[in-house]
Amino acid sequence: MKKTSNKVVLIGAGAVGTSFMYAAINQGVAENYVLIDAFPQAAEGNALDLADTMAVLPTSFTSIKAGNYADCGDADVIVITAGRPQKEGETRLDMVAGNAIIMKSIAEEVKKSGFKGITVIASNPVDVLTYVYQKVTGFDEHKVIGSGTTLDSARLRRLVADKLKVSAQSVNAFLAGEHGDSSVAVWSHATVMEKPIFKYIEEGKISQAELDQIREDAVHMAYKIIELKRATFYGIGVCLTRIVKAVLRDEMVTLMVGAKLNGEFNNKDVYTGVPAIIGKDGWSEIINWDLTKKEQEQFNASCSTLKESIAKAEVAIK
Known part of the structure; x- marks a missing residue:
């Protein structure tokens, strides 16, 4: 299989992040995938689980692994889903302070890696956290995309x-x-x-x-x-x-x-x-x-x- 430069890094290997990853590998979106999580075992376990699809997918991929922020440096796209989940009866905006602090720490690590690609964010409240990420990184606003509506x-x-x-x-x-x-x-x-x-x-x-x-x-x-x-x-x-x-x-x-x-x-x-x-x-x-x-x-x-x-x-x- 020809290897391309398409590399996607996922930050946040919870239910949202791994649902994205599963959909992406089934649709043949990229060649190389990296999972980063605050709990490294979760990233490693999900990478191994997803790797089991390689032999049977109609359109497979080259690699999938657990990694760290150094892997962001040469990525084409980073997808961020990290943050605590929305609780029953809670609005997305109720989550703002805690998840803003998490997003700031992620943004600082991504910037430190030398990443030059496109960031797609789904962490909630997504509109606010996309703003926080772009402000902290100083990245071109056009290269930072929220999942929006x-x-x-x-x-x-x-x-x-x-x-x-x-x-x-x-x-x-x-x-x-x-x-x-x-x-x-x-x-x-x-x-x-x-x-x-x-x-x-x-x-x-x-x-x-x-x-x-x-x-x-x-x-x-x-x-x-x-x-x-x-x-x-x-x-x-x-x-x-x-x-x-x-x-x-x-x-x-x-x-x-x-x-x-x-x-x-x-x-x-x-x-x-x-x-x-x-x-x-x-x-x-x-x-x-x-x-x-x-x-x-x-x-x-x-x-x-x-x-x-x-x-x-x-x-x-x-």
């Missing part, structure tokens, strides 16, 4: 599809803003089989009240899953794989990732879920949609909520 939008698409009895892949619907309770359903840009969602309302196939409930269900899906099985990880694992694949393949595809606003959507100095073009250099451009007045107000409120948490994180990491 990729998962939230996938949930929204599935729920709309269930209601209209179509494939989820036929639905383009988006949650923007915080990966959390204040995220905004951008119905003004939603389509089903390329037809605007408001046409389905006019035809009586779905109502605005039903769309509002679908938004609530999508936003609170994590709480339901955590209540049922204590954690969510498969969905975000696949979403992280999608982002990393877009980077390594230089796809220049638009995804709902966490990118840093610099005036787009009338907000700035905050990482949050927006449509951005993803390729080998990270996110290259934010697609600045025209929002309705109500959507813009909701988006502004979401960004304000995040900035309050960013201020708490900055206090925590001083």
Whole structure:
């Protein structure tokens, strides 16, 4: 098998991180993988377990091992999922202080390694921690990507599809803003089989009240899953794989990732879920949609909520 330069380092070998790794190796995303964890035995055990797939995968990989931060130096992509998990009844923003301190320590070690590639972050609260990581490292903001509302939008698409009895892949619907309770359903840009969602309302196939409930269900899906099985990880694992694949393949595809606003959507100095073009250099451009007045107000409120948490994180990491 021809060895390529594609090397992915995972920091945080818990349920989210290993779900990403399992999805990535099944999709043949990279050639070489390294797992880093605060508990080295967890990284080593998961690396050995995942290595057992090499002989039977249709598209295999070259190597997978437990490692340390020195392995980040020549990596193409680092995926960070480290941090304590969300507890039942807890919002993502409740986790900000403790996980900000963890993220600061990770950022310092990654910077020390000489890493020059792209970082993809899923640690919660992801918008705030992506901001912390970029600030601590000083890396080019375009090379730091949060998972944003990729998962939230996938949930929204599935729920709309269930209601209209179509494939989820036929639905383009988006949650923007915080990966959390204040995220905004951008119905003004939603389509089903390329037809605007408001046409389905006019035809009586779905109502605005039903769309509002679908938004609530999508936003609170994590709480339901955590209540049922204590954690969510498969969905975000696949979403992280999608982002990393877009980077390594230089796809220049638009995804709902966490990118840093610099005036787009009338907000700035905050990482949050927006449509951005993803390729080998990270996110290259934010697609600045025209929002309705109500959507813009909701988006502004979401960004304000995040900035309050960013201020708490900055206090925590001083």
